[in-house]
Amino acid sequence: MSDVVAEGDAKPTKQFSVYEATSEELIERSMAPIKKEFLCPPPSRSLKQSDVKAPHPSLVQEKKSKRQLKRERREKCAINLCPQVSRTEDVDSCQYKEKCRFNHDIQAFKAQKPDDIEGQCPFVASGIKCQYGLSCRFFGTHKDLSGISDAEINFFNKETQRLLWKNNMTFPKADAKLKSLGLMGHAKKSNVAQENDAEKPLDGAQTNEDVDIPGPLETEDVRPTKKAKSDETSKLGHIIDGVMNVDDETEKTGNSTSKAKIEDDEDIIKVIETDGSLKSHPREKKKLIDFRDKLYLAPLTTVGNLPFRRLCKVLGADVTCGEMAMCTNLLQGQASEWALLRRHSSEDLFGVQICGSFPDTVSRAVELIDRECTVDFIDINMGCPIDMVVNKSAGSALLNKPLRMKNIVEVSSSIVETPITIKVRTAFFEGKNRIDSLISDIGDWGATAVTIHGRSRQQRYSKSADWDYIYQCTKNASPNLQVIGNGDVYSFLDWNKHKSDCPELSSCMIARGALIKPWIFTEIKEQRHWDITSGERLNIFKDFVRFGLQHWGSDTKGVETTRHFLLEWLSYTFRYIPVGLLDVIPQQINWRPPSYFGRDDLETLMMSESAGDWVRISELLLGKVPEGFTFAPKHKSNAYDRAENG
Template sequence: MVDETAGESVSAPHRSAEELVAKAIAPVKPEYLRPPPVRSGDTRRSGGDNTGDEVSKDKTGDSAGSGLVKEKRSKRQQKKERQQQIKSAANVCAQVGRTGNVDSCPFGSNCRFNHDLEAYLAQKPADLEGTCPFDSEEKICPYGVTCRFFGTHKKNLIRESQDLQRRKSHEINNLDKDLQKSLWKGKVKFPKAEAQLKLLGLKSGKKASLETEVEQEEINEECVEDGDKPEEESRPLKRSKSEGDTDCTNETSNGKSCVEEECENEIAEDKVENGSPKDNLKLSSKVEIIPELHLREKKLIDFRGKLYLAPLTTVGNLPFRRVCKGFGADVTCGEMAMCTNLLQGQASEWALLRRHPSEDLFGAQICGAYPDTITRTVELVDSNCSVDFIDINMGCPIDVVVNRGAGSALLTKPTRMKSVIKAASGIIDRPLTVKVRMGFFEGRNRIDSLVADMYNWGASALTVHGRSRQQRYSKHADWDYISKCVDNAPQELNVIGNGDVFSYCDWNNHMSQCPKLSTCMIARGALMKPWLFTEIKEQRHWDITSGERFNILKDFVRFGLEHWGSDNKGCVETTRHFLLEWLSHTHRYIPVGLLDVVPQCLNWRPPSYYGRDDLETLMASDSAADWVRISEMLLGKVPEGFTFAPKHKSNAYDRAENG
């Protein structure tokens, strides 16, 4: 492996531990180091017997993110292949597969899928090792003969279709089908959100939200350029008037303001378009002005001293959170969900809100660009999900999010931040938390000047990631700046620090550096070693064995099969996909017993080394081919033509986009 900053080989046995640490190279004991590999072209090293040639390429048309190599085909050819696949023996009817009865399908001969059970069983892959995760819990497996553990079923056949709806009864916050259909049709009403937006003088819609901010943002930018704090509290929110408009504070002939009259007109027009109120799914029986709750009246959560697992994109799924809960995580938060997708009823986005009963302190994180969108989403989640708090992401650095005006883009718009927090916090009695970065551009940090304001706007807790959006995940987190934010915060506000926690020593140092800090959020450290929570609670460096690490992967696979399903059609491969994404992070962990300097730092580049046994050596490989080998030890052989490339490219060290 090459140290890109120094232009030298990472494997350099003649260097002292101090020299290696100075160059951000992990000081592995010399007896475990590999000799420098012989390379040809860009071939990557491998910890096992493979050469890494099976790693899919990012810059080709091979659909690297999906893991399947696909050639370009015409739409007609793709349609023909889909029709052939539907009728193939492998694509058995789900109802027939569940019950084992060819007559159980309500569509009969008109069904699009195959009903030939014998043909399906003849081509079905061999069962996986172990027992069915559903049968082990004394439940009847909802996948019947299609389950990859069918041979271990205690009750092999017969399951009524209505029982299938209860297969995820151990999970909370499943999307109700009636609610989903109403969201599709735009029939869900948001009375609390509309009333709160009216109360704050905020119109609905992207254009109106932009108009509300134009003049105030120009003033704020000038203040920030001069180093002054934006005087937002002294200026009421207002929308700029075009030619012919009147002041929104003027009363009309019926004694109501323009904003109130326009809001009522919009509601009346919506009733005419969508039918009578009885035909619409409503969250409340009538629209009324909701008085803003003072923070004393809200339910509060004391985050002080609690171990908080950060919301992690892709890898922070429910099975992974269950693994972390088993190691002592106190607070968990779901993956970031986009507000627009939730409001459209997208099942894949709602799946990010699912909660396991073991998550006793759980929050949902949402991300949006405008006050009306976020406020409606907060009301929707608050009314239909079991969560202890709702977190608004204002720090996500991913381009696709920032380009929509969400995530870190909000850091450049303090007036919009104010509108979002005030509107969202005013309609719920559970805590509303906010996650931010230091600022958008490096060297132009502004969050420290807004910390006290965020509490006044309605935030119960604030998480500060000690990097700017421009930094992404490169360089060290700035804990001096986090400490400055803590000092500026009122006593009642929980301030949580985030960045570079990879050992109990890091935890202790950050907590002692910022005595008023409530806790530290743990993100990439948990991805690389989820037992970090145990290390912090027990104040020790755990020299975990390869066997113990493999058992953790077994638990993840078991949780994944329970969560995504145990049939071969997609579900097992879904578990494999997320396992491989996780392995793209875990290979960076270096066992304690192999290091000359303990503890390992998050930014250290691991050299090529041997483990203390073959399994530990395999786990240290940064080759996707070896990660696939590990997945095959747990989930059987991969499909023909399968390849994998990590979504977050964690081997780049500065481009991981989790959290």
Template sequence: MAATAPADDRPDNCPSAAAASSPPQPTPEELVARAVAPVKPAFLRPPPVREAPSEENRATGAVPLEKKSKRQFKRERKQEQESVSRLCIAVGKSGNPDACKYGASCRFSHDIDAYLAQKPADLEGSCPFTVQDKLCPYGLNCRFLGTHKDNNALSENHEINPLNKDVQKLLWKTKYKFPKASAQIKHLGLKEVIKTKANAQTEDQKADHDNLDVSCELNGDDKTESLSGPPVNLDCDSGLCEEMVKLEGEPLVGNSVPCVEPRASKKSKVEDGGIHKNGAGTHDTTTYSEDSALVNGLEVPSDDPSSCRVDLVETPHLRERKIIDFREKLYLAPLTTVGNLPFRRLCKTLGADITCGEMAMCTNLMQGQASEWALLRRHSSEDLFGVQICGAFPDTVARTVELVDNECSFDFIDINMGCPIDVVVNKGAGSQLLTKPMRIKSIVQASSAVTERPLTVKVRTAFFEGRNRADSLVSDIYDWGASAITIHGRSRQQRYSKLADWDYIYQCAQKAPDDLHVIGNGDIFSYTDWNRHVSGCSKISTCMIARGALIKPWIFTEIKEQKDWDITSGERFNILKDFAHFGLEHWGSDSKGVETTRHFLLEWLSYTCRYIPVGLLDVVPQRLNWRPPSYCGRDDLETLMASDSAADWVRISEMLLGKVPEGFTFAPKHKSNAYDRAENG
């Protein structure tokens, strides 16, 4: 689709590059061939001239940011704690200086008058809680204090999956029990390594399994993989090995586990109230002897002759489980940093059908880290929601699946086997698993057997460029226990450079069994891209939308309405305003919550600046790999939104969240290499 713009469409404040004496402009077709966005000449402007450093800066050697030492950070934290700006939460919520149960020993200020005297001015707008006739949980700390209403309504929380404090304490003490995962790992012929406070010799032996000393044999995969410390013997018993030979190739659900040599009988002991229930899940709080086995959450002594074969927890066969029909549903990909709960909530309002939480590391969840558990939070509007986890070893992933299955509300669980980040790959997780197919098998088999909810897997085409491996998984992964597989059409080495290989995704889909959902991923940026890929292969159930949703979250509306939406700057600003509102509800309306919302808004704006309005293009729709030239919009706000300068993103945030604090700086966490050549790593 091509169009030309009349000359008077150019904004008055936009000097056209075509007006200046310059060589003839390339045609839209030539620009597209060079992956440059064909913006109408009327909106083009010369690229900005970068100013050279001043003589004063050269002489002084001034740098914009100075790295602070640990001592400086410690001193600043102490000063902040002693400051009256740190008003006690209990005092701020109630307005009563005596409301804090810690009294004079509280490390926060109880001086309300001093706090209000130095508190920044209220932000424009209304408190996101009181507009819904709720009691603001932040009280005097709220940055919208002047709009608070005098009511007694209770604050209703629409977010699900908070981390229970009792569960967190059990995880800290490594006393949380995993009967299903333990039984399945034993059935696979692997011995799990569970460190407890009683047998841990050093602080280095705590729950991070990715750093545990382990030697493990996985059917020929990495015959001896020693990560650190003295090796731990994981050879299985001879009787168990003989039984495993007989059971080789059978599904690992609803089977029985042979035990070791029987000894003298000992009565099993189950205390009343030994199972502690917490919302959606259960966890065992009883203590067990060293000679007992855990089955169905009960203590069964391994030295009982009558218990030589222990029945595993009955898990329905894959075909008998709850089924999720992914076909032609709009699936928002799990996105690191930017795919937070407020952003997913925003995408739901714009038409997304399926949402998935950010990738959470298994080892961090097992340690009870509150920041990692926050990635599992779910909003009540997310009616079809999945959680995504990432781990390197079968026992770690299986125990995490059991933990999340017990304690969280979700519809499916996704295992990330495609993450390209170095810190994940170096621990053997993410896309590193593509080089270990037998470990993938063990992880899927062990994990699928401990939950009745659908299990999905996300992979890339390969680890190394030109050595595709995904097609060898799709034919077997359903039998291992997965309900769906998502294939990102790039290798780990390729990262996000070049276009996704959809021809290879189609080849993989053709090899998949009929009951396995195959989800394609890569470069969906318009409704025409969606239509082409969904209709390109009948075995493709749906497409996952990732960076396309970051750059223009209204892509879900475009697909449902089958149009290229020439959205105005005012409509885009209202979407940003909705995100800010959702962010204040999620992170809080006090000063800390406002700045957290600002941080994630700025991270998102580092992507939205790549959007080029439909009315400015000679060729529609925009492709994801097009490099935008320097151009100006149809109004000042549209021009501001097109800027790739962090200073302009901060200006937009100030329009929504007020002035930034003194000394504020921002640098985006993620820098896409979508325009760069493939990395060699």
């Protein structure tokens, strides 16, 4: 007798329904257990045309090319009022007069200027004189205030930029250490030949010209050209201030240096290294930093800007770190990249994050940052999964080259007193973890702390972070190395669990959790689930807008820049599910909610996944969007965890 059941006799499988499923069944499917009274009714088969919500106009407009936008910015139209004239309201105050590329017609500007935005000027509200004058979109609220106060530091020095543009910037500490380790250039073999060729003119021949050392065999896109001065003694005299004094007359003249003199100078380099000026042991630092039990806001590309960090500081963050900056762009003198190093006075424990492929570019960037900026630590990214970064042998690509990792950290930590930290992932490929084999040595390289993101590069943001592996690495780390865990911290319970499961863990870095709900820092410090209302969330958005207008400007350009970054942030915040709507708390970061509505219209608007609704929220705070405005989220990491993100 056969056990096969006829096809017609098979029982139909029961279709899954979120309206009938239990909380346990929903969680098993990674769905948020929304209370039944907040679930949207199932859609009817026949949908009326009137029920279809029209897309926001900003989503259907054709986007202009960057070249077209740049051409429009350069046009001398009435709306582009000269900044100097705008501040002083005097057409004769501009030093360039008729040669100025901006408009000087105040009346024509006023005729085309958009209406003021409702509210008070963010500068005046802080007791500061607004520097945007007539261009300010809150001009009607201006008051007579004396002086201009700026609470931001780490502005890019124009003289430094000029030197970088002309490849005239010197990096004596980095170059001396790189030379002592045989790392001057990306390829050791080619480097030896280059140094020999560069020193040939110095061996008995006089020259007054700079000698360009050829680039290495393996290069990044842009690398500052190292200049070999004919007077080698002059160059060595700038290695460390106070260590060696060279006669000014010798520096000004282009006299040749004998081979014996060069050998003496090489001995001086050895003396400097053993003397401690370049720190023979990387752990010997004058500055110390303790991350233990501090709430650490992760460096976040695009959204981790200065206004967002200010907001997180207000909500309880202890440590902040700037957005990742590429070393090659910093050494190029790109102002937009240096803007990522800007710091606000409220950031009392602040670091910058840089990313590079080779010891020379990273160490030179470290030396330059230490010289030009005020920071508490410098973090080197060795875990970025973005293709554009990995294809340049930077970020998580370094996980496949541990010797290069060692050289980067060792050189960088040896030339500055500012603590050096690194951020890594578990591995490059899934299932091939390797940080556990390196963790015992990272402290000896000179790093003060290491942050381990519990995912591989291949995972990106898919699957949950492997905290068991983070614990394993933490317990194997040397006592002088602080280990910080990273991944899926979304409530104070997550924080408590990681700290209790592994007491050796110094702290937990919070990334997407802070993007979705920046009040997570308040929840951790107060040990509670904050059932935040839509009004309280709107006030947080208002604070961000105020900080953004103070940072990017209160004129039309500053308003639209603030709007852009607000929208980028709103592409994350819609994922927050209010505590009062959940059957099970806390919310997990990978839960997908079924279609639901909030307790009021504003809460429903804030949880919409439509970019058009995000634009509508921005209009509540910054007025109507300009004609031709478009927006599309930049990053995939704002979406729920799924395979296509990996």
